[in-house]
Amino acid sequence: xxxxLQAPPFNLALDSALWSSELLATQHGRDQLAQxxxxxxxxxxxxxxxxxxxxxxxxxxxxxxxxxSAPSSDTISTALxxxxxxxxxxxxxCQSTSSSSSGQPRVALSLGPYGSALQPGQEYxxxxxxxxxxxxxxxxxxxxxxxxxxxxxxxxxxxxxxxxYPPTTTTTGDSKDREAEVHLAAWHLxxxxxxxxxxxxxxxxxxxxxxxxxxxxxxxxxTEIRAxxxxxxxxxxxxxxxxxxxxxxxxxxxxxxxxxxxDDAVRFPDPxxxxxxxxxxxxxxxxxxxxxxxxxxxxxxGGLGFNCTSPLHAREVVRLLSDQVAKLQQQQQEGxxxxxxxxxxxxxxxxxxxxxxxxxxxxxxxxxxLTDSSWARLVAxxxxxxxxxxxxxxxxxxxxxxxxxxxxxxAGPSAIKALRQEVEQRGWR
Numbered sequence: 001x002x003x004x005l006q007a008p009p010f011n012l013a014l015d016s017a018l019w020s021s022e023l024l025a026t027q028h029g030r031d032q033l034a035q036x037x038x039x040x041x042x043x044x045x046x047x048x049x050x051x052x053x054x055x056x057x058x059x060x061x062x063x064x065x066x067x068x069s070a071p072s073s074d075t076i077s078t079a080l081x082x083x084x085x086x087x088x089x090x091x092x093x094c095q096s097t098s099s100s101s102s103g104q105p106r107v108a109l110s111l112g113p114y115g116s117a118l119q120p121g122q123e124y125x126x127x128x129x130x131x132x133x134x135x136x137x138x139x140x141x142x143x144x145x146x147x148x149x150x151x152x153x154x155x156x157x158x159x160x161x162x163x164x165y166p167p168t169t170t171t172t173g174d175s176k177d178r179e180a181e182v183h184l185a186a187w188h189l190x191x192x193x194x195x196x197x198x199x200x201x202x203x204x205x206x207x208x209x210x211x212x213x214x215x216x217x218x219x220x221x222x223t224e225i226r227a228x229x230x231x232x233x234x235x236x237x238x239x240x241x242x243x244x245x246x247x248x249x250x251x252x253x254x255x256x257x258x259x260x261x262x263d264d265a266v267r268f269p270d271p272x273x274x275x276x277x278x279x280x281x282x283x284x285x286x287x288x289x290x291x292x293x294x295x296x297x298x299x300x301x302g303g304l305g306f307n308c309t310s311p312l313h314a315r316e317v318v319r320l321l322s323d324q325v326a327k328l329q330q331q332q333q334e335g336x337x338x339x340x341x342x343x344x345x346x347x348x349x350x351x352x353x354x355x356x357x358x359x360x361x362x363x364x365x366x367x368x369x370l371t372d373s374s375w376a377r378l379v380a381x382x383x384x385x386x387x388x389x390x391x392x393x394x395x396x397x398x399x400x401x402x403x404x405x406x407x408x409x410x411a412g413p414s415a416i417k418a419l420r421q422e423v424e425q426r427g428w429r
Contacts, residue, residue: 003409005036017119017145021055024085033086037093041105043413044420047404048094048105049215050086053112056187057083057194058150071153080198087195091210106212109195113219114187119145123308124257126220126270131183133221137271156186157193164234164297177223184227185234188216192235214250216301218308220269225289228252232299251303251348252290256317258310266313280320287324291345293332305348307408311375314351314382321347322386326399344401347386351379353410376418379405380426387428403428 005020016022023029033051040048060079061071071079087109094105114132115122120142122128127139144151161182196211216228229252236248256266256279267279268286276282290304304325306317325345354370370378383405388398405423407415423429 004039004412005032017054018059019054020051021053021059021083021086024051024082024089030085030089033089034093037090038097039413040416041093041097043417045406045416046105047108047213047406048090049108049110050090050211051110052083052086052195053110053217054116054145055083055086056117056146056154056191058144058146058154059117061146061150061153063147063150070149076153080194084195084198087211107210108213108215109211111188111191111214111216113217113221113224114184115220116218117145117187118142123218123220123255124269126224126268126272128180128184128221131179132187133180133223134272137274154190156183156190158182158186160238161186161189161230161234164230166296180223181227181230184221184224185230188228188231189234192231196235197239212249213302215253216250217253218255219252220255222268222270222272222285222289225252225254225286226298229290229298229301232301233297236299248299249302250299251305251346252301253348253350254286254290254304254306256306256309256313258313266309266317279317283320283324284327287321287328291325291328301345303346303348303404305346305350305404307348307350307352309351309408311351311354311370311378311382314349314379318347318349318382318386322399326396329399344399346402346404347383347400348404348406349379349383350404350406350408351382351411352408353412353415355410372415372418373422375407375411375415376422379407379419380422384426 005023020033023033037048057076057080060083061075087107090107094107097105113123114128115124115126118128118139120139122139122142125139127133127137127142129135129138129142165178192214214232219225219228228250232248232250254268257269259265259267265279268282273282273285276285287304291300293300304321306314306321309317329344353375383403386398386400387403388400405419407419
């Protein structure tokens with residue numbers, strides 16, 4: 001979204017920690033976001049994301065509050081109102097327009113990883129500083145993008161998360177791993193509470209701020225995968241008796257950057273998995289963390305996939321994920337009769353436009369030279385074996401309930417239009 005706003009016809013200079021979310025502060029900015037949402041819909045999008053990827057309440061608080069005073073309740077309320085304005089902006093755009101042939105588009109609440117709240121961003125490394133990650137692998141120059149005063153004004157619900165774990169004895173090292181998961185779960189839980197349970201959202205008309213799915217995106221950490229599931233479990237169980245409209249459908253989208261500028265391989269960037277030599281060695285742990293059912297309070301996402309990954313590697317990643325999801329399903333079926341199609345996860349694949357982003361210089365490089373049509377073919381080819389075909393007599397049906405394809409950074413409206421045409425030409429709609 002941000003890269004599209006920086007390109008014609010918008011040509012916006014977005015350079016704050018909020019990136020495109022800074023537009024939410026003014027009516028003119030919200031109008032520009034509404035225009036952007038409409039641009040995606042006109043290009044054929046069925047799912048429109050909110051402008052919230054990097055949004056956390058502390059980031060919306062004034063950075064220059066005096067050292068001896070905390071933000072006032074009015075300041076916090078205004079910041080929360082500004083941040084959550086992204087939801088009705090997206091929802092109203094979808095309600096007022098229909099995409100080419102599939103009716104009213106749906107709204108996804110975009111939720112970036114903890115790494116998106118750091119400077120420089122760590123969503124491509126997963127090298128989180130403590131207590132959100134182990135100190136030995138933390139990025140030395142990474143720090144929260146908001147002020148300490150703003151963080152103090154928004155304390156994380158740590159005790160609520162800690163109380164969700166069953167009493168147990170831990171071995172040496174387990175407590176440190178648990179604390180990282182607790183802090184990440186509390187960070188994600190707080191965002192869910194701010195976006196979906198704020199007074200603003202409770203008071204306004206339900207349809208004007210409707211969210212259909214929660215999109216946890218660009219996740220680079222194995223611990224964070226589990227933390228998201230923990231946060232979703234706490235959120236859904238703690239709100240189920242107070243509201244009937246809270247969206248509970250969610251997916252987890254991972255990220256697989258290149259290992260280096262000189263290496264053509266991709267891998268999951270979590271430093272804790274650095275001992276595993278290849279992506280094929282990592283994927284079993286990722287699928288287990290994301291989809292394996294548990295009895296210990298972890299929600300199971302309705303979808304798994306990846307974004308912000310080179311389209312040149314999308315097919316390989318899809319193959320590895322599909323094979324491992326099929327193995328997990330086979331293990332689950334050993335004591336069961338049949339798996340319902342509705343129990344299968346959806347696959348979500350929205351790679352970048354082929355450009356490479358430098359988080360330090362905040363600039364893009366374009367080594368692939370893909371056109372919109374060639375990019376669309378790469379994306380479609382990546383998922384062609386994963387698309388379910390009920391009429392197929394194949395002994396190995398797809399492990400996915402369905403497939404969602406799209407684009408991430410530097411995949412603009414023209415690329416989405418080309419992808420829509422590619423999907424329709426293949427008879428997938």
